[in-house]
């Protein structure tokens with residue numbers, strides 16, 4: 001279970017393993033270049049919808065090709081919601097899976113996660129569970145702190161009942177471009193309490209994209225319309241000193257890629273070869289990933 005080793009090393013040595021989603025082939029290309037150039041280990045995450053986009057036939061080949069690269073790269077299922085998708089990912093050769101039962105009642109989350117742990121561990125695949133709901137609001141309005149943030153006591157119970165290798169927690173971050181209503185704030189106080197209850201379990205932080213204005217402004221300047229974007233700029237500077245050992249970023253690369261492509265297409269209206277704008281998008285992803293690796297994860301120069 002090589003991913004557990006990766007995360008434990010990061011926890012012990014005060015850095016974070018970047019877990020970056022691959023939404024398309026160009027983003028994959030960019031992330032591989034950035035990880036190699038920065039000498040950083042990397043987790044490449046694939047969601048169920050990304051699996052459907054790539055198709056299983058091509059994913060098998062992609063995974064085999066990635067295995068041949070001499071660099072610490074782990075391939076991970078992001079937000080698996082069912083045992084079926086976990087089985088599909090393991091069959092395709094993923095190193096680790098996430099089972100996301102965070103919206104289920106505690107006992108059902110435990111039941112589903114335990115089932116996945118039993119299945120995955122017997123196949124040498126590690127498992128990330130999630131406790132706490134990453135969402136600012138539900139249909140009835142804002143969620144209360146108790147509904148939303150991970151309870152440290154429950155985290156302890158959850159880990160011992162399920163046997164997960166790492167735990168994703170809810171401490172304020174959210175997915176997508178609009179992460180906060182009101183003041184952006186990550187509850188490091190809650191994280192500290194969780195760390196005390198589960199001192200040996202690497203913590204995973206989802207919804208970690210910074211959402212820098214340079215990307216939003218460029219997208220909006222070149223014909224896009226993204227309103228009220230608000231992310232984690234300045235909130236993750238010291239995250240590497242905590243037990244957060246895996247940080248999930250997807251939206252930042254979507255923004256980097258899209259902003260570069262929009263600019264290129266506007267300035268070069270005569271271009272129609274996808275490789276022309278694809279290359280510009282890949283360069284933007286490389287730059288963004290290098291910056292996250294160096295400034296947030298501190299995972300550069302960890303590969304000898």
Ligand code: G3H
Nearest residue numbers: 021047049050079175250
């Ligand atoms: O946390 C969710 C990830 O960003 C995956 O999103 O299902 O659109 O690939 P996706």
Ligand code: 13P
Nearest residue numbers: 176206207208209250251
């Ligand atoms: P972002 O939307 O902040 O990039 O979060 C991605 C994520 O958590 C994937 O699991």
Ligand code: ZN
Nearest residue numbers: 175206207248
């Ligand atoms: Zn996530």
